[in-house]
Amino acid sequence: MIFIVYLIRVLEVIRIMYAVIKTGGKQYRVAPGEEIRVEKLSGQVGDSISFEEVLLTSDGENVSVGKPFLDNAKVIARITGHGRGRKVVVFKYKKRKGYRKKRGHRQHYSLVKVENIET
Numbered sequence: 001m002i003f004i005v006y007l008i009r010v011l012e013v014i015r016i017m018y019a020v021i022k023t024g025g026k027q028y029r030v031a032p033g034e035e036i037r038v039e040k041l042s043g044q045v046g047d048s049i050s051f052e053e054v055l056l057t058s059d060g061e062n063v064s065v066g067k068p069f070l071d072n073a074k075v076i077a078r079i080t081g082h083g084r085g086r087k088v089v090v091f092k093y094k095k096r097k098g099y100r101k102k103r104g105h106r107q108h109y110s111l112v113k114v115e116n117i118e119t
Contacts, residue, residue, distance in 0.1 A: 019117045020056040021075050027055065030075060030114045040108035043079050049112070051075040057119050064119065073119050081111040 018031040024039025043049060054073040057064045064070055084106040092101040 017057075017059045017117055019054050019058070019073070019075055021051045022053040022055060022069075023051055030077075030117075032114055032116060035080060035111055035113045037109050038112055039110070040082065041079060041110040041112070043110075045079055045081055047079050048115075049077055049079060051077065057117060059119075070119070073117075075114060076116040076118065077112045077114045079110055080113045082108070083111070084108055 016031050018029055020027055020029050022028075023041075026039070028036055028038065030036055041049060052069075052074050054070045054075060055066055055068065057070060057073055064073070066073070085108075087104045087106050090103040090105060092103075093099065
């Protein structure tokens with residue numbers, strides 16, 4: 001019984017529509033309803049944005065791959081928040097020279113909720 005429930009859940013995941021988009025120099029696999037963290041986007045919380053650089057789409061059965069991008073495909077999303085990531089410590093050190101430098105960095109990001117994938 002447990003195996004059947006697990007198999008049904010796996011099949012549901014496989015048939016979900018998804019897309020691969022490019023933003024901020026990175027690629028993200030997104031599906032409708034997902035919330036992803038991307039590099040900081042200009043815009044206010046609640047603004048609707050459109051990602052035009054779609055590399056791949058799938059509706060569960062058919063997969064479309066662009067060369068490099070798909071024409072007439074876009075992902076509609078809404079900005080749900082902005083923030084800063086965890087601190088990354090940059091420590092420079094040279095042995096026996098008394099050289100030590102400690103810096104920190106926090107990357108800005110935007111939280112985006114995917115609303116629709118248009119093909």
